[in-house]
Amino acid sequence: MATVASYPNLDSSITPKRPRREAAEAADVYPYYAGYSYAWALSRLAAHDDSDGVVLDPWNGSGTSTLAASRLSRKSVGVELSPVPNSIAQARLARPEDVRPLRDLQEHGSTNGAAVGSSDPLELWFQSSTAGRLRRWSAVAAAARQPDASVMLVALFRVVKRLTKSFEGSNPTWTRVARDPYELLSVADADIDAAVISEHESVVAALPKSRAGADPVLLLASATALPLRTGSVRHILGSPPYLTRLDYAVAYARELAVLGIESRQSHLRTRLMGTTRIRKNADWEDEVGRLPESLQVVTESIRSHSSKESGGYYLKQAFQYFADLAASMKELTRVAVAGGTLDIVLQDSYYKDIHIPLARLCEDFLGSLGWQTATLESIPSPRLLTTLNSSAWKNTKSDIHESVLSMVKAW
Numbered sequence: 001m002a003t004v005a006s007y008p009n010l011d012s013s014i015t016p017k018r019p020r021r022e023a024a025e026a027a028d029v030y031p032y033y034a035g036y037s038y039a040w041a042l043s044r045l046a047a048h049d050d051s052d053g054v055v056l057d058p059w060n061g062s063g064t065s066t067l068a069a070s071r072l073s074r075k076s077v078g079v080e081l082s083p084v085p086n087s088i089a090q091a092r093l094a095r096p097e098d099v100r101p102l103r104d105l106q107e108h109g110s111t112n113g114a115a116v117g118s119s120d121p122l123e124l125w126f127q128s129s130t131a132g133r134l135r136r137w138s139a140v141a142a143a144a145r146q147p148d149a150s151v152m153l154v155a156l157f158r159v160v161k162r163l164t165k166s167f168e169g170s171n172p173t174w175t176r177v178a179r180d181p182y183e184l185l186s187v188a189d190a191d192i193d194a195a196v197i198s199e200h201e202s203v204v205a206a207l208p209k210s211r212a213g214a215d216p217v218l219l220l221a222s223a224t225a226l227p228l229r230t231g232s233v234r235h236i237l238g239s240p241p242y243l244t245r246l247d248y249a250v251a252y253a254r255e256l257a258v259l260g261i262e263s264r265q266s267h268l269r270t271r272l273m274g275t276t277r278i279r280k281n282a283d284w285e286d287e288v289g290r291l292p293e294s295l296q297v298v299t300e301s302i303r304s305h306s307s308k309e310s311g312g313y314y315l316k317q318a319f320q321y322f323a324d325l326a327a328s329m330k331e332l333t334r335v336a337v338a339g340g341t342l343d344i345v346l347q348d349s350y351y352k353d354i355h356i357p358l359a360r361l362c363e364d365f366l367g368s369l370g371w372q373t374a375t376l377e378s379i380p381s382p383r384l385l386t387t388l389n390s391s392a393w394k395n396t397k398s399d400i401h402e403s404v405l406s407m408v409k410a411w
Contacts, residue, residue, distance in 0.1 A: 053234020063089025094147030
């Protein structure tokens with residue numbers, strides 16, 4: 001087994017843990033709680049002398065990997081299924097000099113807001129007139145070209161999130177909707193316009209003043225079916241969703257609403273890896289039979305657990321997650337060249353008191369697909385979103401660690 005010393009250019013003191021505040025490459029224009037630090041991504045890519053190869057992040061999120069590749073003048077592809085982080089990633093690529101002043105587009109956004117239909121997802125928090133005004137601005141963004149479209153969308157994300165702060169609880173991954181019409185927010189048109197203009201200026205001001213290198217290719221697609229040629233990728237850098245039952249669609253319900261998507265009813269919610277919604281018409285017994293043995297051991301432990309619904313809903317959710325994970329690993333293997341490298345950040349989790357060693361499971365599975373381990377580094381994780389669930393504290397657990405799994409495709 002290779003060690004970190006096998007990567008002569010790697011600064012092993014840099015870990016993937018993101019600082020509480022990170023401004024690098026406009027990371028703070030819209031902080032994305034999933035992922036890793038820009039400094040770590042930059043260091044990990046710089047450790048590999050493969051400047052002619054393509055870098056892939058199959059779970060690109062807000063674009064940290066692809067931005068790091070761009071800074072190193074590497075060709076890169078970012079694949080992300082959700083349009084919200086994809087819009088953030090697009091905005092972070094913008095050069096300030098390429099963003100048109102909002103006043104050039106303001107005429108369209110400043111027309112009188114009109115009531116929208118009850119199906120508009122913004123009306124989960126806003127009265128119809130306010131939702132109509134916000135929708136006018138989102139229509140301007142939809143009609144704009146890049147980078148104006150993504151920069152405007154991020155500004156709108158910021159406005160809507162700020163206006164709906166009263167609907168947030170202690171858990172940042174869940175925002176409630178209005179319980180009755182009296183809770184719906186009403187904001188004057190002029191105040192919405194002023195907020196959009198202010199947030200747009202803030203986003204543009206946070207963008208790096210210059211950016212060298214080739215622009216990444218950002219694709220809306222799933223890691224389980226990568227739209228890439230076989231043997232086209234030299235290095236894979238990313239972090240899949242963990243088995244922590246965090247519903248990424250609901251977590252970004254307000255941002256999806258800006259895009260006209262009602263997260264709780266959307267097909268997107270069902271398709272996302274790690275979703276808490278079970279897909280219909282799935283043959284679960286057949287699915288688990290196709291999983292690697294180490295994953296079957298974990299699912300069998302969940303099935304036989306004494307707690308309620310362990311053999312029902314929770315077992316199906318685990319099957320679904322592992323089936324998506326296995327499909328993603330097969331796709332990574334397909335698109336990687338022989339001799340290609342992989343660095344992925346993973347986090348162990350628990351179902352009740354059952355330890356789910358995600359890094360070891362991925363290592364075993366990728367090993368069966370022709371990958372060889374270079375390093376498996378363990379990093380303590382003192383700040384975890386899973387600790388927000390106080391009802392889970394009663395289950396005995398060891399400290400949860402993140403891991404960096406580095407592998408080389410041998411054949």
